[in-house]
Amino acid sequence: MNIQQIKQRFGIIGNSESINRAIEIAVQVANTDLSVLITGESGVGKEVFPQIIHQFSARKHNNYIAVNCGAIPEGTIDSELFGHEKGSFTGAVDKRKGYFEVADGGTIFLDEVGELPLSTQVRLLRVLEAGEFMKVGSSKIQKTNVRVVAATNLNIPEAIKKGKFREDLFYRLNTVPIPLKPLRERKEDIHLLFRKFSLDFAEKYTMPAVRLTEDAVETLTNYRWPGNIRQLKNITEQISIIEENRTVNSERLLSYLPASYQTNLPALYEGVGVDEKTFNTEREILYQVMFDMKKDMNELKSIVAELMKGNINSQNINTADTAKVINDFKTEFIQKSTVETPIKPDFKFDNNPRIEDTEEFVEESLSIAEKEKELIIKALDKYNGKRKIAAKELGISERTLYRKLKEYDLQ
Numbered sequence: 001m002n003i004q005q006i007k008q009r010f011g012i013i014g015n016s017e018s019i020n021r022a023i024e025i026a027v028q029v030a031n032t033d034l035s036v037l038i039t040g041e042s043g044v045g046k047e048v049f050p051q052i053i054h055q056f057s058a059r060k061h062n063n064y065i066a067v068n069c070g071a072i073p074e075g076t077i078d079s080e081l082f083g084h085e086k087g088s089f090t091g092a093v094d095k096r097k098g099y100f101e102v103a104d105g106g107t108i109f110l111d112e113v114g115e116l117p118l119s120t121q122v123r124l125l126r127v128l129e130a131g132e133f134m135k136v137g138s139s140k141i142q143k144t145n146v147r148v149v150a151a152t153n154l155n156i157p158e159a160i161k162k163g164k165f166r167e168d169l170f171y172r173l174n175t176v177p178i179p180l181k182p183l184r185e186r187k188e189d190i191h192l193l194f195r196k197f198s199l200d201f202a203e204k205y206t207m208p209a210v211r212l213t214e215d216a217v218e219t220l221t222n223y224r225w226p227g228n229i230r231q232l233k234n235i236t237e238q239i240s241i242i243e244e245n246r247t248v249n250s251e252r253l254l255s256y257l258p259a260s261y262q263t264n265l266p267a268l269y270e271g272v273g274v275d276e277k278t279f280n281t282e283r284e285i286l287y288q289v290m291f292d293m294k295k296d297m298n299e300l301k302s303i304v305a306e307l308m309k310g311n312i313n314s315q316n317i318n319t320a321d322t323a324k325v326i327n328d329f330k331t332e333f334i335q336k337s338t339v340e341t342p343i344k345p346d347f348k349f350d351n352n353p354r355i356e357d358t359e360e361f362v363e364e365s366l367s368i369a370e371k372e373k374e375l376i377i378k379a380l381d382k383y384n385g386k387r388k389i390a391a392k393e394l395g396i397s398e399r400t401l402y403r404k405l406k407e408y409d410l411q
Helices: 003-010 017-030 048-055 077-082 118-130 156-161 167-173 187-204 214-222 228-242 250-254 282-309 319-336 368-382 387-394 398-407
Strands: 036-039 064-068 107-111 132-134 141-143 147-152 176-179
Touching (some): 017 048, 017 176, 048 107, 118 147, 156 167, 187 214, 187 228, 214 250, 282 368, 368 398
Parallel strands (some): 036 176
Antiparallel strands (some): 132 141
């Protein structure tokens, strides 16, 4: 059976090189008992390839069981996979077979395998290495002959670094890797998929199929499709049902696409840019304020040092303006710091400026509560006591602001 026949049998749409290569690997590895790990973003169609592997293997007449590991609660997943004995836990009113026992001689597909708890990963590793397991609440070892095919949309090497996935299990599952590219990297397949879905929905709802203009096709192929094939199918169905005009142009198509993804630029999956700052908690805001204050102080010290060394021509500096800037900064810094004995600025300027380093006079306080209280007061003063706007400025909810006002006894 050639690749085109396999596509027709399993409903695979696309002619990209990556999808053809994935099918070839699945067929070649089917007759072995090697473990296979299918990786790719959510919605790329990972669930089709375990079926190909099972149907082209010697196990095709035995059970094929697909398990979504992410949909099973952590407290019951061991029981679901390996079974349990009667009375082994609350609610275990009868003995139960697990999926590995039921699928003996066949194939089990573990979807979202990256979501497995670490304790379950240990049990799975034993199945893969020795072909044996124990039911929950039992001390009897049982044998099973199961072909394991797993899939995940997680970055497993990254999960290993974070201690969320066992490295030995990864190497055992990843005997044969099948990576599936996201739809945005298979642009030649996007319009084919749209046309197929459009014809399917036209038949389902007994209406003419939707067609795209040339500019709409370009928009379709340049969209990022974060939800991949699943998202494309959903949007095609929306258009098929809602649009009265069966020819859709780019403008109408854009109205169905989320604006935040209407770009062909690469997406950032981890971290933020160098100049971007995100604050998830009030504490992070306070830390950032203190870091900025320290940075300003260091810059001021550098300017002062240059002045004292004579590296900066004092004739090019407006002495009065310089004095005002430094005094303003020092006053603001003292207000922002909590010290036991307030120190008055002691700066004198004449035609020959003599500037003292402020570092020895100011002791910076790291009291988060004081900083938080001061920021709240400033925000309320800025917006004339309007709590909703002040809360938005502070990056907290109005309810949190109200709680902080009561906590610090602020009226």
